[in-house]
Amino acid sequence: MTRKAPRRTAERILAASLELFNRFGEPNTSTSMIAGELRISPGNLYYHYPSKDELINTLFEQFERALAELLAAADDVRDVEDAWFFLHSLFELIWQYRFFYRDLNHLLSRNRHLETHFPALLMRKKAALRQVLDHLHADAPAPAPDKPAAADVERRQDAIAASMVVVLTYWLSYEYVLQPRSALEPDNAQDALLRGAYHVMSLLLPHLEDSARMHLQALLQAYQAPPLP
Numbered sequence: 001m002t003r004k005a006p007r008r009t010a011e012r013i014l015a016a017s018l019e020l021f022n023r024f025g026e027p028n029t030s031t032s033m034i035a036g037e038l039r040i041s042p043g044n045l046y047y048h049y050p051s052k053d054e055l056i057n058t059l060f061e062q063f064e065r066a067l068a069e070l071l072a073a074a075d076d077v078r079d080v081e082d083a084w085f086f087l088h089s090l091f092e093l094i095w096q097y098r099f100f101y102r103d104l105n106h107l108l109s110r111n112r113h114l115e116t117h118f119p120a121l122l123m124r125k126k127a128a129l130r131q132v133l134d135h136l137h138a139d140a141p142a143p144a145p146d147k148p149a150a151a152d153v154e155r156r157q158d159a160i161a162a163s164m165v166v167v168l169t170y171w172l173s174y175e176y177v178l179q180p181r182s183a184l185e186p187d188n189a190q191d192a193l194l195r196g197a198y199h200v201m202s203l204l205l206p207h208l209e210d211s212a213r214m215h216l217q218a219l220l221q222a223y224q225a226p227p228l229p
Contacts (some may be wrong), residue, residue, distance in 0.1 A: 010048040012038055012116060013063070016197050021099035022184070026056065027106055057113045063097040064121060074128035077135050080201075080208070080216040082098045084223070090125075090168060091193040098184055101172045120167055123229060129161040136204070136212065164200050171196040178228050194225035 016037045020029045031052050035045045049055045070093055077083050094101060100114075107114050134157070175183040175192050182188060198220055205213055 026103045074131040088197045090100040191225040
């Protein structure tokens with residue numbers, strides 16, 4: 001049986017940093033804590049990553065690459081079931097890098113790389129969600145004369161996509177505020193993600209055709225997580 005080669009120190013540092021940032025928050029995690037977790041010297045850590053910001057930026061680049069790959073799948077969404085799977089996958093990826101979202105304001109105030117790159121990431125999410133919305137409406141019948149004009153529909157679709165991005169971005173913060181001691185622990189992941197996906201998808205309900213709305217309501221009933229206390 002072929003044995004796997006051990007991970008390089010730089011990869012181990014990244015994995016440990018992500019775990020500690022997610023568990024304790026980036027402001028509460030020092031490079032000394034990361035080195036201690038790995039049982040390496042601080043000098044060894046600084047050889048690979050000269051500062052904590054280097055670690056954060058490298059993790060953010062990993063997240064950006066994974067997110068770009070996932071957002072590209074928006075073009076394949078054709079019905080509400082596809083949309084549910086797509087949004088749940090988005091929440092799962094955000095959960096993997098959840099410290100960026102929990103500590104977002106702090107990070108943006110002190111990390112220039114995130115300050116300049118995170119807004120573009122939100123715009124890419126919004127563009128992908130607009131694609132999802134457009135695909136869900138692709139088979140809708142032509143609007144009646146008394147229905148909103150095309151420009152109004154465009155504005156409405158943009159507003160829905162923006163609202164979905166807001167929930168995607170701040171849902172875990174909402175969970176954290178309500179349950180600061182346990183919300184972002186791994187054991188709570190599934191319920192938190194289901195609640196988040198439920199609320200994002202609920203934003204679509206008033207804007208779907210009857211058959212799609214009924215399908216979505218059935219999905220939401222089947223997958224809804226227990227409410228927060």
